[in-house]
Amino acid sequence: MASSTEENYLKVLFNLTQEKTEVPISELATHLGVSMPTVNSMIKNMQKNDWVIYEKYKPVTLTEIGKKTAALIVRKHRLTEMFLVNKMGFGWEEVHEIAEQIEHIHAKKFFERMDEMLGFPTVDPHGSPIPDKQGRIQELHYKNLSLAQAGNQVILSALADSSSDFLEFLNSRELKLGMELKILSREPYDSSMTVSYGDRKSETLSEKVCEKLLVRLVE
């Protein structure tokens, strides 16, 4: 069984391999906040446990077992976030840190009970998919808000950034998942967008913000 440390390595690998499949040692080091030699030696151990594929000077890949193990940790993390928000009244900007710790609890029953109480949710409070008990993750094909056209109606469905800074920004604009946004215009110069939603008639969102908002089009 993976130690807490190994679980963190697996989780970071899982998150980074959602885009590309291979992850360089340096990237792991920065995301984990440890030195490259530390990652190097840790990855060698994890290779022995058949969690990763690794060759000298090459980037790291997860094995199938590694992927599943990682997905089950992410499952615990996201279920926990959902529980903290929906059952304990935390804000979506507060739950990441707490879930980082609870995800390492070894008590199946605990997470199964959460799952049940939540009605078997498929996404977390930031719209990220919750892997199922087999570690399978459904691909959500949302679109970047920055790619939408003036005149489109979209539903804010997920976030590409769950940092508390960004979440607090969204709070300040009363932006929540599930909201319908109307794209009023798009400024060609800086790619900012002016949108309306809820009670807000006209809000301008920078390109940086739009790129972090994942939406689906309303037909």
Add this chain to the structure above:
Amino acid sequence: MASSTEENYLKVLFNLTQEKTEVPISELATHLGVSMPTVNSMIKNMQKNDWVIYEKYKPVTLTEIGKKTAALIVRKHRLTEMFLVNKMGFGWEEVHEIAEQIEHIHAKKFFERMDEMLGFPTVDPHGSPIPDKQGRIQELHYKNLSLAQAGNQVILSALADSSSDFLEFLNSRELKLGMELKILSREPYDSSMTVSYGDRKSETLSEKVCEKLLVRLVE
């Protein structure tokens, strides 16, 4: 700040010093499931951190700081047990293992929210007192059922043993905290007691069981 390991040492010391104030190394070793040399060296470290008082060949005592630190860990443990039972529907026999892990979470907010949701409880599901935020613990002066007299009416208020074996035994007899028991008789030969409670007209409880049941007399 205490590591998880140190937290476990503190917690065991706290529990063992509820009876007597001094704890021999050997006792710590058995309760923690580690060897005596391990305890010996760990206790030396903890002494440096001013959590325990220790002299060669002498038993260990908690300092005031140690007591408070320990009480706050016990607080997290007992709040968690209460949460698991009252808010998540677990049985009182299932919660100890889970709480053993959750007690090491460093997220004040998380436990404060539990406390709030539970309405600031003062005892856990086994009747043990929950230390307050300052680490103060109220002395509950319950009596051992084995000391009660035939004819007494008592309220089952706490348990001197929270092992799952014992809890499952109590489940099988439908014994729950808060129940009123009538002591019908006491067998002088083996100190067993015959009692009635709830729908049960006559149940015989061995001395061993009676010693683990803490009650208060109904005036």
Add this chain to the structure above:
DNA sequence: GTATAAAGTTAGAGGAATCTAACAAATAAA
């Protein structure tokens, strides 16, 4: 009150996870 047993200590070692310093390989720039 000595002898035996139990409890406690010291010494030395090992695994996990981390670091820094020094070196090697791969990649990018000139």
Add this chain to the structure above:
DNA sequence: TTTATTTGTTAGATTCCTCTAACTTTATAC
């Protein structure tokens, strides 16, 4: 294509928590 930069590796050390083996002190029994 040689040079410089970035990335990755090796070696060696450190801290935390643990062990076993050997020894010492304290407590118990006769």
